[in-house]
Amino acid sequence: MKPPEFEYEAARSVEEAVELLHARGEEAKILAGGQSLVPLMNFRLTRPGLLIDINGIAALDYIRDADSGVRIGALTRHRMVEISPIVQKKCPILSEGAKQIGHLAIRNRGTFGGSLVHADPAAELPMLCVALDASFKLRGRQGERTISAKDFFVTYLTTTLRPDELLVEVNIPGQPAGIGWGFHELCRRPGDFAIAAVSALLTVDKKGNCAEARIAMGGVGPTPIRASEAEAILKGQTLSEQAFAEAGQKAAAAADPGSDVHASAEFRRYLVGVLTKRALRDACDRAKGV
DSSP: OOOOOOOEOOSSSHHHHHHHHHHHGGHHHSSSSOOTHHHHHHTOOOOEEEEEEOOOOGGGEEEEETTTTEEEEOOHHOOOOOOOOHHHHOOOHHHHHHTTOOOHHHHHHHHHHHHHHHTTTOOOOHHHHTTTEEEEEEEETEEEEEEEEHHHHHEEEEESSSTEEEEEEEEEEOOTTTTEEEEEEESSSTTTTSSEEEEEEEEOTTTEEEEEEEEESSSSSSEEEEEEHHHHHHHTBBBHHHHHHHHHHHHHHOOOOOOOOSHHHEEEEEEEEHHHHHHHHHHHHHHHTT
């Protein structure tokens, strides 16, 4: 199928893109990688009157080391996140997550900001940004505002981004010493969206106990989900298979999956428990340098 008729503008700056968004409101859509938007247009599931192409705004394409964390421009391609030495050093779980996105051709074209704004709850990057306590810089006609990842996602394919705003940067805080990470997802085929995914970060103290835990789930609710009760039962605990199993049960209980042609809600919830244990085991091993 082909998309319905639309107008096209190539923005040369963030300011120009924002002005176009302001002028056309909800009728306008941003075109970056186009890996989600163009198929939706072809199936007539969205019918924008104006596409604002931001691919020419080089100022939005970067990965920078900043304050021990990482700052990523919204136009940065998934492949660059995957192979960036800065990301691999400062936030390796993000590099691993980017590696799981679609196929190489998609990662070469799709953008970091585009995935976040599209807000598919089964996508890797929204879940990881929630797990990493990332914050998003948004720019509109009235200036900039910053919002946390946990407050950005509202429901399926819906965020708090206003019609006249553009996501320009993602700020990922530095990770403390002694942190380990784990990332697991299950797909029917390589490159498919995950039936369920879990990311875990563990900080281990000198006694081998859990100082902090972060667990986020994707594909099992209308938005990425932080398993806060599972995190709470791990804090202060000696890390063990029993602790991981208890956390897996709490994470599964916190999931809010639906059923579809790929999997039932019951299977997704069961899968969360299994993937949580695996992710925590990996995170523990990395934190201890195993």
